[in-house]
Amino acid sequence: MKPEMSGRAVALAIVEDEKNVREGLKYFLGLDSRIRITGAFGTAEGLVSYLEGGGSVDMVLMDIHLPGMDGIAATRVLQDRWPNVTVLILTIFEDQDAILDSIKAGAKGYILKNTKPDALLEQILSAAYEGSPISPTVARRILDEIRRGARVSKAADYSLTLRETEVLRDIVNGLTYRELAEHHHIAGSTAKKHILHIYQKLNVNSKAEVVRKALEEGLV
Amino acid sequence: MKPEMSGRAVALAIVEDEKNVREGLKYFLGLDSRIRITGAFGTAEGLVSYLEGGGSVDMVLMDIHLPGMDGIAATRVLQDRWPNVTVLILTIFEDQDAILDSIKAGAKGYILKNTKPDALLEQILSAAYEGSPISPTVARRILDEIRRGARVSKAADYSLTLRETEVLRDIVNGLTYRELAEHHHIAGSTAKKHILHIYQKLNVNSKAEVVRKALEEGLV
DNA sequence: CCCGATATGCACCATAGGGTGTATTTTTGT
DNA sequence: ACAAAAATACACCCTATGGTGCATATCGGG
Structure with missing residues (x-):
């Protein structure tokens, strides 16, 4: 102590x-x-x-x-x-x-x-x-x-990578591609890549859907 | 014991x-x-x-x-x-x-x-x-x-109108402007208007932010 | 009867966002 | 040491989105 x-x-x-x-x-x-x-x-x-x-x-x-x-x-x-x-x-x-x-x-x-x-x-x-x-x-x-x-939150493993998890958090926080890129010191195109990968893994195709899924399944 | x-x-x-x-x-x-x-x-x-x-x-x-x-x-x-x-x-x-x-x-x-x-x-x-x-x-x-x-759901009254509440729900469900318009049998431009009004009331400026706010404050 | 709030609609614009392809560098796990 | 996975990056395309202005119709209350 x-x-x-x-x-x-x-x-x-x-x-x-x-x-x-x-x-x-x-x-x-x-x-x-x-x-x-x-x-x-x-x-x-x-x-x-x-x-x-x-x-x-x-x-x-x-x-x-x-x-x-x-x-x-x-x-x-x-x-x-x-x-x-x-x-x-x-x-x-x-x-x-x-x-x-x-x-x-x-x-x-x-x-x-x-x-x-x-x-x-x-x-x-x-x-x-x-x-x-x-x-x-x-x-x-x-x-x-x-x-x-704890039982309420279903397992929900989409095996996101570290980076993707960080990016996911930023999406939930409402950042745009550009803000997200600046936040992580990467190119906007890269931020976008991460986001698209997340979309594939979570089976969605818009930020709005990602935010919902992330919040409802406790991914953040 | x-x-x-x-x-x-x-x-x-x-x-x-x-x-x-x-x-x-x-x-x-x-x-x-x-x-x-x-x-x-x-x-x-x-x-x-x-x-x-x-x-x-x-x-x-x-x-x-x-x-x-x-x-x-x-x-x-x-x-x-x-x-x-x-x-x-x-x-x-x-x-x-x-x-x-x-x-x-x-x-x-x-x-x-x-x-x-x-x-x-x-x-x-x-x-x-x-x-x-x-x-x-x-x-x-x-x-x-x-x-x-344990955070209690704060009252959170943004005095959304009936229509706006309906539209909000659809946004959370990931609908696009077009889908939303079809769903309510209104023009896409009108759907958009409602959404923009919601943005003003909730003080946000993207669907992602709206979804988060709606879910976190139990607006839906 | 007029005003404000609500709901509806259109036009125009710049930017953000979503989809696909390709490619290089790092990391990681054998 | 080598192969797989992850992270980085750019180009191109089209659509969706957000922002603004303007306009009409309806309804309820003062």
């Missing part, structure tokens, strides 16, 4: 409605010098007020089930208004939809509450340095999701 | 071309009583032969870069012929494509080689109990991928 850690501690806020859990986390995580707890809130609204009032945090440990605004909605709000804040979902629920919704809302990690305290600490720190902590059972669900989505 | 572990040890095979790494893993992982090393192979073909010969494994630690069949292709083969085998990719590469390809091929986990030995052990065991071990930096890439695919 990263060889060195940044000089200052990570400013961490906790949003968790159960007081015992909240205080427990605050106490335990605060023990580590690399983490500075800047707030522990019982509701997402509390955190938002804090931020609106000028408070600052690097990272938020967010529960999903909360009174008032739930953790996923809160994540969306945070990403929208304070995009530099890293949100980690910390919950006992490993419901597939909740996991995906969290991720789509912008959460950088999804940690289950049964994670051992010191592992939790590691995961929080890893999130601070560009990683995404994911509990193994959660990861399994995410991978299942990807695989499910 | 799971409260109890199954009675017998996990039968683990290692596929890794570098002898030192292979032997190191074999030695270290073999120390734990919950794991039984049933084979360490320098090539994927070696593992396949072993399985064809009646050998049995629960889990495979698979390198990606291998002489002969690479780890991803091998994963595909294993999933196809021995679907009960859990494949974990273990590699130094965190290339986005390789990660996604592995997952789509059926790998249950993607662990980076810089993972500390005891963490590796933990991840292997977690995979044995329905989890999916994913290194944090790898998880980040996967989440990015999900988010990218």
